[in-house]
Amino acid sequence: MDVSYIIDPLNDEQRQAVCAPASNVLVLAGAGSGKTRVLVHRIAWLMQADNISAYSILAVTFTNKAAAEMRGRIERLLGMPSKGLWVGTFHGIAHRLLRAHWKEAELPQSFQIMDSEDQHRAIKRVIREMGLDDKRWVPREVQWWINARKDEGLRSHNIEHRNDNYLQHMVEIYREYEAMCQRNGALDFAELLLRAYDLWVKRPDILQHYQARFQNILVDEFQDTNTIQYAWIKLLAGQTANVFVVGDDDQSIYGWRGAQVENIYRFSKDYQNTSQFRLEQNYRSTGNILGAANALIANNTDRMGKELWTEGSEGELIEIYSAFNEMEEARYIVDKIIAWNEQGGLRSENAILYRSNAQSRVLEEALMQTGTPYRIYGGLRFFERQEIKDALAYLRLIANRADDASFERIVNLPTRGIGNKTVDLVRSYARANDVSMWQACIDLIANGDVTARAASALQFFIDLINTMQQGIENMELYEQIEHVIHHSGLITHYEKEKGEKGRNRIENLEELVNAGRSFEQDDWEESEMDMMSAFLAHASLEAGEGQASEGEDSVQLMTLHSAKGLEFKQVFMAGMEEGLFPHSRSADESGRLEEERRLCYVGMTRAMEKLVMTHAEKRRLYGEETYARPSRFLSEIPEEFVQHVRMQGTATPLTAQSQYSSNPVAEAAPVQLGQRVYHEKFGEGVVLNYEGEGRHARVQVNFDDIGSKWLMMEYANLIV
DNA sequence: GCGGAGACCCTTTTT
DNA sequence: GGGTCTCCGC
Numbered sequence: 115m116d117v118s119y120i121i122d123p124l125n126d127e128q129r130q131a132v133c134a135p136a137s138n139v140l141v142l143a144g145a146g147s148g149k150t151r152v153l154v155h156r157i158a159w160l161m162q163a164d165n166i167s168a169y170s171i172l173a174v175t176f177t178n179k180a181a182a183e184m185r186g187r188i189e190r191l192l193g194m195p196s197k198g199l200w201v202g203t204f205h206g207i208a209h210r211l212l213r214a215h216w217k218e219a220e221l222p223q224s225f226q227i228m229d230s231e232d233q234h235r236a237i238k239r240v241i242r243e244m245g246l247d248d249k250r251w252v253p254r255e256v257q258w259w260i261n262a263r264k265d266e267g268l269r270s271h272n273i274e275h276r277n278d279n280y281l282q283h284m285v286e287i288y289r290e291y292e293a294m295c296q297r298n299g300a301l302d303f304a305e306l307l308l309r310a311y312d313l314w315v316k317r318p319d320i321l322q323h324y325q326a327r328f329q330n331i332l333v334d335e336f337q338d339t340n341t342i343q344y345a346w347i348k349l350l351a352g353q354t355a356n357v358f359v360v361g362d363d364d365q366s367i368y369g370w371r372g373a374q375v376e377n378i379y380r381f382s383k384d385y386q387n388t389s390q391f392r393l394e395q396n397y398r399s400t401g402n403i404l405g406a407a408n409a410l411i412a413n414n415t416d417r418m419g420k421e422l423w424t425e426g427s428e429g430e431l432i433e434i435y436s437a438f439n440e441m442e443e444a445r446y447i448v449d450k451i452i453a454w455n456e457q458g459g460l461r462s463e464n465a466i467l468y469r470s471n472a473q474s475r476v477l478e479e480a481l482m483q484t485g486t487p488y489r490i491y492g493g494l495r496f497f498e499r500q501e502i503k504d505a506l507a508y509l510r511l512i513a514n515r516a517d518d519a520s521f522e523r524i525v526n527l528p529t530r531g532i533g534n535k536t537v538d539l540v541r542s543y544a545r546a547n548d549v550s551m552w553q554a555c556i557d558l559i560a561n562g563d564v565t566a567r568a569a570s571a572l573q574f575f576i577d578l579i580n581t582m583q584q585g586i587e588n589m590e591l592y593e594q595i596e597h598v599i600h601h602s603g604l605i606t607h608y609e610k611e612k613g614e615k616g617r618n619r620i621e622n623l624e625e626l627v628n629a630g631r632s633f634e635q636d637d638w639e640e641s642e643m644d645m646m647s648a649f650l651a652h653a654s655l656e657a658g659e660g661q662a663s664e665g666e667d668s669v670q671l672m673t674l675h676s677a678k679g680l681e682f683k684q685v686f687m688a689g690m691e692e693g694l695f696p697h698s699r700s701a702d703e704s705g706r707l708e709e710e711r712r713l714c715y716v717g718m719t720r721a722m723e724k725l726v727m728t729h730a731e732k733r734r735l736y737g738e739e740t741y742a743r744p745s746r747f748l749s750e751i752p753e754e755f756v757q758h759v760r761m762q763g764t765a766t767p768l769t770a771q772s773q774y775s776s777n778p779v780a781e782a783a784p785v786q787l788g789q790r791v792y793h794e795k796f797g798e799g800v801v802l803n804y805e806g807e808g809r810h811a812r813v814q815v816n817f818d819d820i821g822s823k824w825l826m827m828e829y830a831n832l833i834v
Numbered sequence: 835g836c837g838g839a840g841a842c843c844c845t846t847t848t849t
Numbered sequence: 850g851g852g853t854c855t856c857c858g859c
Contacts, residue, residue: 176849205849230848254844303849370847470846472850492848526835533835567835655849675847697846713847736845737850835859842854 120158120191124151131391132156136164138385140336140378141360144422145407145719146398146681149360150180153332154187156358157199160330161192168199172328174347175203176335178656180679184334200328204343205303206655208310212301213643213651215320219313222299224514224647227654229498232519233257233302239522240290243545251287260288264304265340265372267311298518298550304342311346325352335679336361336381340372348384357385363418364411367675367713369705378418396422396719398681400429403725406755407718413750414708422719431757432718432725434748439732440473440689444480447686447728451669452484454684461487463683465670467717469695472735473688474671487668492676495657501608501619502626506653508602509595512583513646516550525551528607531571539564540572552576578602591645592630599623629653674717685721687714690729691742714747791832 121129128148131141132155143149157173160166175181185201200207209227212219228236237260238253263273270289275281295301301309314321331351333339336359339347351357359381366375382388396404404422411417437443451464466477474490481488496502504527507520514520522541526532543563544554555572558564564572582601586594599605608619633649643651670682674695689695696710718725729744789801 178849203849306849367847371849472845475850529836531835535835657849673847699846734850837859838857840854840856843852845850 115162117159117163120155120162124148124155125395127391127393127395128152128155131393132159133163134389134391136356138356138381138388139358140381140388140390141358141393142378142390142418142420143360143362143393144396144420145362145365145716146396147393147422148397149362149393150184150187150334150679152393153334153358153360154184154191156332157188158191166330168196170327171199171330171332172207172350173199173201173332174207174334175201176338177679178203178206180334181206203655204346205306208306208346209651209655211310211313211324212306215313215317218317218320219309221301221309222514222516224516225299225301226510226514226517226520227306227651228295228300228302228519229654229657230257230303231498231503232300235522236294236300236519237287237291240287240294243541244287244290246283246287251283256284256287259284260291261302261304262372263288264302264308265342267308267342267345269308297516297548299514299516300519307342307346311342311349314346314349321349321352324350325355329355331355331357333357333359333361335365337363337366337375337378338368338373339377340374344374344377344380351385362420364414364420364712365678365716367678367709367716369709392420394420394422396424397426398722399424399719400426400723402429402431402755403718403721406432406725406751407715409752409755410711410718410747410750411715414711416708430724432727432751432755433757433759434690434751435726435728435759436744437728437730440476440730440734441480443688443728443730444476447477447688447726448480448484448486450686450726451684452486455486459683461667461669464686465672465677465680465682465684465720466686466688467672467674467677467720468688469674469697469713471673473694477671477688481669487666488671489668491670491672496622496625496629497653497657499619499622501604501622502653504604505595505599505602505623505626506650508579508582508598508604509646510650511552511579512586512598513650515552515579518544518551521551524602525575528603530574530603531567532575536564536568536572539568591634591649592627594646595630596627599626674713677720678716681720681722683722684724685717685726687717687725687727689733690727690745690748691733692745693740693742694733694735695745695747711747711750714745793832 121133124132125148128151131139131152141149141152143152153173157171160171161168173181173184175184181202185196185199188196188199188201200210202210212221212225216223216225234253234257237257238248241248241251241253241256263269270285270292273281273285273288275285295305314324328350331347333347338361347357359378361378363375363378366373369375382390399407399422401424404424408421435443435446437446447466451461454464455461468474468477471492478488478490497506504524507517507523510517510520511524522537525537525540540551540554540558543549543558544551547554547557549557555576559569559573559576562569578601582598585601586597589597605620605623608616608623610616611619630649633652634645674687695714696707700706700710718727727748729742729748731741733740733742790798791801792798
């Protein structure tokens with residue numbers, strides 16, 4: 115068989131990795147070095163050259179996007195559908211296993227997946243029911259703690275707490291939460307992995323089946339695996355499978371959610387006969403961008419050591435722009451994008467990256483003002499929207515009456531006279547008698563234990579759900595959704611919400627019907643599940659990037675985290691300020707700081723042609739004005755790669771001076787342009803510019819050591 | 835039981 | 850700044 119189409123497009127290093135003899139392989143792949151390409155070609159190689167069946171191959175990724183892309187590229191390369199091949203996220207594959215073996219995993223067949231918000235609500239409820247103070251036991255923190263334990267493979271009974279009061283409480287909450295999930299047939303994200311792992315540990319016969327099948331396991335982004343994922347792979351691999359992992363320790367940015375970079379180092383020890391390959395040739399970025407990124411990341415200790423290089427040109431210098439405040443920063447970025455666009459470039463070739471989602475608002479406003487189309491990734495995703503979750507809760511309750519979380523969400527939405535008191539009553543009856551809240555309603559009505567008014571309201575709700583279930587029998591999936599959003603009263607309810615918000619919600623609900631329709635066409639695979647259950651699981655596992663206006667050429671906005679794996683011709687990194695990036699919460703531990711630096715490295719290496727990093731001296735964030743120094747990461751980039759750009763107008767300070775000199779306030783300024791001043795922290799410098807009056811007066815000083823800065827006269831204490 | 839007004843809290847990244 | 854929660858009047 116001719117396999118040249120598989121190996122010809124590869125460079126030497128890539129080819130060695132792709133064609134490595136069947137054994138364990140660790141590929142250390144730098145940013146832009148063709149990581150996905152190696153995985154895709156390796157799979158094709160296994161099938162075509164080694165004649166391995168697609169059925170014996172399992173490829174695991176972290177995001178749905180990556181999984182979809184890998185599958186698509188494999189199919190394009192082979193020119194046929196990848197039948198039998200398992201490609202998916204850790205969570206998706208765990209879910210698939212649990213659906214197939216729900217009984218052995220001790221789950222109800224109708225088990226549901228909770229997203230983070232569902233989990234948060236559930237934990238909150240547990241804390242309240244235990245009579246604990248949620249000021250002291252903050253649901254968010256507890257949630258975080260429980261997830262971290264699950265990621266380590268620990269259940270409540272595995273955790274020692276001896277005389278530690280705090281731990282003891284945490285473990286108790288954890289235990290109660292576990293019990294509640296089990297009662298309701300609800301699984302959180304971490305539980306999917308843990309259950310799938312436990313399933314194999316408890317049932318060696320099932321494990322053996324999969325071990326025999328998946329003799330070839332491939333893992334993408336290996337540096338992001340956590341303890342349980344590592345253990346899961348290891349269990350599956352057993353003694354005989356060949357494991358091929360690709361990763362980059364410099365791009366490990368998920369330590370905060372349990373990812374263990376150490377897993378890369380461990381790999382060669384845990385898997386015998388591992389051959390190791392390094393991909394350092396970069397096909398993405400210019401020499402200057404790579405030089406800067408290499409220099410930055412060299413500040414981290416604990417690296418496996420890699421240096422990216424390119425055959426391409428040096429390209430343009432990296433631009434560092436010092437803005438005055440966040441609005442000016444945004445305007446600068448948008449202007450550059452518009453210029454790019456006017457010179458014939460696409461808007462979609464531009465990405466604006468930021469550390470935290472809170473930064474996106476100002477950027478959005480600037481884009482909107484200029485009528486520049488944009489698209490935001492992350493933030494609130496489709497299936498996470500309130501109205502969508504309401505609709506899904508109806509569908510879930512129809513599918514599974516024991517789903518208490520869904521019950522609570524919609525029992526009085528739209529309001530139908532079932533208030534907190536009644537719900538409390540239902541909840542405590544359910545707890546006391548160990549039945550679902552649904553069943554509790556039925557019992558309470560039958561026993562006459564509720565007021566006549568509450569009883570009739572509850573009965574109305576029960577009838578509503580039952581009637582809808584009958585109503586949607588024999589309907590197509592999308593018709594079922596349509597039926598439910600109308601008959602539940604959700605549409606009417608949201609129609610009452612005024613303004614654009616309400617209209618959007620209606621549109622989203624209608625979009626949900628469309629989502630059902632396209633799910634039927636594209637995503638539905640025959641399996642143990644009925645289509646509705648599959649759709650509901652899909653809604654939890656894939657938050658749904660799909661937004662409207664996808665077709666339009668638009669600027670891409672996203673956090674640095676979600677930019678990993680992507681590339682853009684021109685990249686803007688906004689908010690390069692101490693406290694924001696590196697984030698203040700990362701300052702205390704050095705490990706966290708290194709992770710921030712890796713995040714910066716990830717951001718920089720997204721750029722193909724041009725990288726612009728901006729910082730603002732003054733920023734309104736979380737409703738408060740803050741002043742921040744430029745990020746230390748900026749000063750870690752050697753000057754040879756950098757071009758500093760100052761605020762517009764300041765490049766010609768003297769003309770600016772003539773404009774201002776007619777201004778009486780400027781004339782009254784305590785400093786003069788061109789004057790030499792001394793600042794306690796920044797040393798000596800020359801006054802370049804001055805503006806504002808009184809308390810708000812600001813002065814720009816070009817310091818001998820650190821360059822130009824805007825300072826508030828009020829605080830600067832300049833010595834003339 | 836319902837809805838509005840104001841206090842209160844947080845505030846990184848996501849499958 | 851804004852989302853959530855609580856309280857209060859209807």
